[in-house]
Amino acid sequence: xxxxxxxxxxxxxxxxxxxxxxxxxxxxxxxxxxxxxxxxxxxxxxxxxxxxxxxxxxxxxxxxxxxxxxxxxxxxxxxxxxxxxxxxxxxxxxxxxxxxxxxxxxxxxxxxxxxxxxxxxxxxxxxxxxxxxxxxxxxxxxxxxxxxxxxxxxxxxxxxxxxxxxxxxxxxxxxxxxxxxxxxxxxxxxxxxxxxxxxxxxxxxxxxxxxxxxxxxxxxxxxxxxxxxxxxxx
Amino acid sequence: xxxxxxxxxxxxxxxxxxxxxxxxxxxxxxxxxxxxxxxxxxxxxxxxxxxxxxxxxxxxxxxxxxxxxxxxxxxxxxxxxxxxxxxxxxxxxxxxxxxxxxxxxxxxxxxxxxxxxxxxxxxxxxxxxxxxxxxxxxxxxxxxxxxxxxxxxxxxxxxxxxxxxxxxxxxxxxxxxxxxxxxxxxxxxxxxxxxxxxxxxxxxxxxxxxxxxxxxxxxxxxxxxxxxxxxxxxxxxxxxxxxxxxxxxxxxxxxxxxxxxxxxxxxxxxxxxxxxxxxxxxxxxxxxxxxxxxxxxxxxxxxxxxxxxxxxxxxxxxxxxxxxxxx
Numbered sequence: 210x211x212x213x214x215x216x217x218x219x220x221x222x223x224x225x226x227x228x229x230x231x232x233x234x235x236x237x238x239x240x241x242x243x244x245x246x247x248x249x250x251x252x253x254x255x256x257x258x259x260x261x262x263x264x265x266x267x268x269x270x271x272x273x274x275x276x277x278x279x280x281x282x283x284x285x286x287x288x289x290x291x292x293x294x295x296x297x298x299x300x301x302x303x304x305x306x307x308x309x310x311x312x313x314x315x316x317x318x319x320x321x322x323x324x325x326x327x328x329x330x331x332x333x334x335x336x337x338x339x340x341x342x343x344x345x346x347x348x349x350x351x352x353x354x355x356x357x358x359x360x361x362x363x364x365x366x367x368x369x370x371x372x373x374x375x376x377x378x379x380x381x382x383x384x385x386x387x388x389x390x391x392x393x394x395x396x397x398x399x400x401x402x403x404x405x406x407x408x409x410x411x412x413x414x415x416x417x418x419x420x421x422x423x424x425x426x427x428x429x430x431x432x433x434x435x436x437x438x439x440x441x442x443x
Numbered sequence: 444x445x446x447x448x449x450x451x452x453x454x455x456x457x458x459x460x461x462x463x464x465x466x467x468x469x470x471x472x473x474x475x476x477x478x479x480x481x482x483x484x485x486x487x488x489x490x491x492x493x494x495x496x497x498x499x500x501x502x503x504x505x506x507x508x509x510x511x512x513x514x515x516x517x518x519x520x521x522x523x524x525x526x527x528x529x530x531x532x533x534x535x536x537x538x539x540x541x542x543x544x545x546x547x548x549x550x551x552x553x554x555x556x557x558x559x560x561x562x563x564x565x566x567x568x569x570x571x572x573x574x575x576x577x578x579x580x581x582x583x584x585x586x587x588x589x590x591x592x593x594x595x596x597x598x599x600x601x602x603x604x605x606x607x608x609x610x611x612x613x614x615x616x617x618x619x620x621x622x623x624x625x626x627x628x629x630x631x632x633x634x635x636x637x638x639x640x641x642x643x644x645x646x647x648x649x650x651x652x653x654x655x656x657x658x659x660x661x662x663x664x665x666x667x668x669x670x671x672x673x674x675x676x677x678x679x680x681x682x683x684x685x686x687x688x689x690x691x692x693x694x695x696x697x698x699x700x701x702x703x704x705x706x707x708x709x710x711x712x713x714x715x716x717x718x719x720x721x722x723x724x725x726x727x728x729x730x731x732x733x734x735x736x737x738x739x740x741x742x743x744x745x746x747x748x749x750x751x752x753x754x755x756x757x758x759x760x761x762x763x764x765x766x767x768x769x770x
Contacts, residue, residue, distance in 0.1 A: 257640055278644075280643065282642075288642075291637055295634045296634075299632075300629060300633065307626065308627070308630045311642045312642055357641070359641075360641060
């Protein structure tokens with residue numbers, strides 16, 4: 210579904226991505242793991258068209274999306290839930306969700322999709338007229354994911370979902386991710402909660418210092434000696 | 444019930460404003476009201492890009508373009524300012540288009556600085572393009588009273604024109620803010636990158652906001668010039684009067700809100716006149732010192748502007764309204 214080949218990305222002179230190759234298969238949950246500053250967020254930004262990158266090839270469902278604008282990439286069906294939720298704090302929860310429905314098809318199904326979101330995250334319905342900035346961290350994350358889903362994505366990319374959430378909530382959120390995946394949305398998950406991520410993911414990639422050092426089915430990654438030692442503390 | 448109260452209050456206010464020229468025959472008071480209305484309109488127009496977080500200090504450019512377009516048509520070619528209104532609006536809008544291509548992707552202070560430069564360059568053009576603009580001497584609007592010439596023997600018609608303009612621009616701003624465009628702008632103001640990541644074409648939203656803003660500013664300028672009879676580059680492209688003043692009204696009233704510009708203009712316009720009269724005669728420029736101090740105070744202590752102090756009151760009203768509707 211998403212095919213990334215030999216992608217390099219730079220911030221000025223600093224090379225943030227080096228020869229990154231990655232493949233997301235339709236219907237799967239793919240985890241992208243690694244320490245801070247490994248280039249995970251940069252890769253998501255490159256996919257969603259937020260940063261220009263110099264070399265390589267990114268294609269989505271056979272279509273090259275290298276030079277596309279963010280809005281065109283979103284309407285192709287790729288949504289990004291950015292790190293730190295990035296909600297529109299001065300708008301209400303409902304207004305935040307409506308902002309996700311920018312493209313024509315998403316706008317047409319706005320009502321239907323809103324109902325779906327409120328079913329998936331009932332707390333958002335309760336909070337719908339509240340300012341998004343006044344929500345708790347977990348509610349904000351739900352709102353951010355729901356806002357991303359309002360774009361009607363086929364691929365949902367979630368960046369650091371569990372950041373700053375309590376262990377109970379983290380568990381809950383990972384369950385939600387599986388639930389979303391069951392509705393037919395493919396998911397690319399960037400995480401530092403390696404343990405949880407490997408449990409819900411079908412496949413996993415480990416990135417370090419701007420390139421992929423390890424990849425494979427998540428069960429295999431979870432049993433890898435290096436991963437065990439460095440990421441799982443076993 | 445609350446909605447009814449609001450309608451009654453609005454009706455009383457409207458009647459009161461309509462009756463002002465009948466009760467106050469003093470030209471000074473009439474002028475003051477007219478000026479306030481002009482500034483409400485100018486500030487509300489300036490405020491439209493501010494919905495999206497764009498802070499312009501170059502709106503004098505659009506003002507000057509609108510003012511010069513209509514005046515040149517009238518003075519040099521004898522074309523009625525009623526047509527000039529459209530010409531002024533379109534010219535100012537074109538200025539907005541030209542400005543938006545290099546500027547729209549600039550953020551924060553970069554946008555602001557570039558907008559200043561744009562207005563200054565146009566002021567230079569107006570000074571040097573003598574065959575069209577008469578240079579620094581400026582253009583005088585000949586005194587030929589009549590609706591077709593937008594020239595009147597009393598201040599009364601312009602009182603109503605300015606009142607109408609203020610109401611029109613407030614309504615438009617309110618409509619824009621609650622339209623899809625308004626929401627996209629507010630999303631962009633809250634978090635531009637997040638808005639882009641959702642597929643919102645923020646550049647397009649900023650562009651349309653600037654179109655509305657520049658066009659309206661140009662239109663208001665046409666009326667302003669015919670109210671004042673005279674036009675020269677220093678005034679038409681005046682950074683003080685038409686770039687800083689609307690921006691300051693906006694900041695003090697509450698940037699990016701519908702009512703902020705109204706409150707800002709109502710407070711700052713008479714205050715400005717008063718300060719210029721009393722302090723300006725003691726020591727030139729002293730009035731600007733007071734202005735500056737006020738600005739610093741508001742930015743420091745009430746960053747949301749005066750309207751944010753009234754927000755709790757508005758909110759109560761709003762929830763009352765919705766519950767009334769639910770019942």
